[in-house]
Amino acid sequence: xxxxxxxxxxxxxxxxxxxxxxxxxxxxxxxxxxxxxxxxxxxxxxxxxxxxxxxxxxxxxxxxxxxxxxxxxxxxxxxxxxxxxxxxxxxxxxxxxxxxxxxxxxxxxxxxxxxxxxxxxxxxxxxxxxxxxxxxxxxxxxxxxxxxxxxxxxxxxxxxxxxxxxxxxxxxxxxxxxxxxxxxxxxxxxxxxxxxxxxxxxxxxxxxxxxxxxxxxxxxxxxxxxxxxxxxxxxxxxxxxxxxxxxxxxxxxxxxxxxxxxxxxxxxxxxxxxxxxxxxxxxxxxxxxxxxxxxxxxxxxxxxxxxxxxxxxxxxxxxxxxxxxxxxxxxxxxxxxxxxxxxxxxxxxxxxxxxxxxxxxxxx
Ligand code: ATP
Ligand code: MG
Ligand code: MG
Numbered sequence: 001x002x003x004x005x006x007x008x009x010x011x012x013x014x015x016x017x018x019x020x021x022x023x024x025x026x027x028x029x030x031x032x033x034x035x036x037x038x039x040x041x042x043x044x045x046x047x048x049x050x051x052x053x054x055x056x057x058x059x060x061x062x063x064x065x066x067x068x069x070x071x072x073x074x075x076x077x078x079x080x081x082x083x084x085x086x087x088x089x090x091x092x093x094x095x096x097x098x099x100x101x102x103x104x105x106x107x108x109x110x111x112x113x114x115x116x117x118x119x120x121x122x123x124x125x126x127x128x129x130x131x132x133x134x135x136x137x138x139x140x141x142x143x144x145x146x147x148x149x150x151x152x153x154x155x156x157x158x159x160x161x162x163x164x165x166x167x168x169x170x171x172x173x174x175x176x177x178x179x180x181x182x183x184x185x186x187x188x189x190x191x192x193x194x195x196x197x198x199x200x201x202x203x204x205x206x207x208x209x210x211x212x213x214x215x216x217x218x219x220x221x222x223x224x225x226x227x228x229x230x231x232x233x234x235x236x237x238x239x240x241x242x243x244x245x246x247x248x249x250x251x252x253x254x255x256x257x258x259x260x261x262x263x264x265x266x267x268x269x270x271x272x273x274x275x276x277x278x279x280x281x282x283x284x285x286x287x288x289x290x291x292x293x294x295x296x297x298x299x300x301x302x303x304x305x306x307x308x309x310x311x312x313x314x315x316x317x318x319x320x321x322x323x324x325x326x327x328x329x330x331x332x333x334x335x336x337x338x339x340x341x342x343x344x345x346x347x348x349x350x351x352x353x354x355x356x357x358x359x360x361x362x363x364x
Contacts, residue, residue: 001285002027004061004083006048006075007068008035010324010333011261014269015067016040018277024285029057034327049075058082063284065239069095069259070142086238086284087259094235095259098140098171105254108230112254113246114174121162127172128158134175137161139168145331146207151175176253178246182215184224185265187240187279187289188232195279195289196225197272200264202244206364208331211355212264213299214271220245223252231257240265240280263302263333270320270340271298296340297347301354303335305363313337316353318346331364 001024005012008030016026016037026041033045042060044053048071057064063084066076069092076089094100105112116127118137128135139148150161152172162170181204185197199221200212215221228243242262244255265276274282274290282289306328313321318341326334337358339350 001062004057004064006066008037011067012037014277091235091259110254113176118170131174176246180247183244183264184228185242186228187283189283195292197292216294239283267298267300296342298340299351300338301358306361308357318350
């Protein structure tokens with residue numbers, strides 16, 4: 001079996017690493033020669049909407065999936081008419097537009113921050129009467145790692161924030177005064193079987209995920225599972241999904257979802273019986289899903305813009321290193337490390353050491 005992946009970065013790389021033991025082969029389509037998965041897979045080098053490359057991908061792959069959800073909708077539709085594509089193109093369409101996504105949450109009865117569609121400075125000025133300060137203006141499409149966002153603290157910020165959108169359609173959201181951010185990752189197979197991971201508790205800085213910790217038996221687990229199940233069933237979803245939530249002291253508000261494996265689930269490589277990457281492959285290949293049970297305490301720390309010394313990092317008890325084979329660049333995720341142990345004390349000590357190394361390497 002050959003799995004096609006749109007996007008050849010670290011997510012595709014980790015999917016391929018999980019797939020080799022299952023006897024799978026991979027082909028990635030990515031415009032970047034240095035994409036981290038390129039060396040592990042057959043690589044089609046070019047634009048995501050190049051018709052000849054898409055035809056070749058559809059021809060060679062038994063099933064196509066993606067690590068990058070911002071491919072044009074017609075690409076997923078073209079591929080769907082020639083081969084199996086999971087998750088379905090409809091899930092992609094909702095996830096890549098923040099306005100459709102927020103309306104979708106509403107339709108499912110899942111709370112969100114107050115929001116409004118913004119297509120002009122006049123729209124923004126009018127909406128702020130209801131939304132109130134502080135708030136965040138976000139481009140509807142293409143944002144990640146907090147890019148394409150502007151914080152609004154008062155009316156004086158509106159004109160510059162709207163200018164920064166460069167005419168792109170946007171939404172404005174009220175700022176949520178959350179007690180913590182969490183995400184839930186789940187996998188659904190074509191038969192409708194769903195496997196839920198323990199939620200992750202996530203720390204961001206500057207809009208970029210820094211640390212994700214597995215929170216087994218968390219009080220918010222049941223509600224988070226209920227929300228992600230609604231989403232999976234409504235979209236007739238197949239594959240792994242991640243739902244990002246703000247915890248406001250028990251009530252959970254949906255921020256966004258990613259129709260793919262997710263950075264906040266990288267701890268599952270060592271920290272769960274079956275990683276999110278393996279379960280994504282199992283789901284899209286219609287194989288039985290693997291156990292999502294946690295293996296002790298686990299957390300992940302991102303390396304942004306720079307790396308630690310390998311020997312120093314691996315000298316930390318219970319630490320594991322995952323390099324992405326990407327050239328360091330300012331603000332770019334180049335690696336992550338995890339800590340996994342059965343001892344709470346060792347977990348806390350190891351996590352602190354990893355976080356220290358990551359902070360020292362961080363250029364953002
Ligand atoms: P990702 O890399 O997760 O795809 P993104 O660019 O799509 O990021 P968001 O997830 O919308 O951006 O926002 C990034 C972070 O900014 C959030 O994880 C959260 O910390 C903060 N944030 C975003 N929206 C809000 C909000 N309405 N209220 C409070 N904080 C917010
Ligand atoms: Mg996002
Ligand atoms: Mg996010």
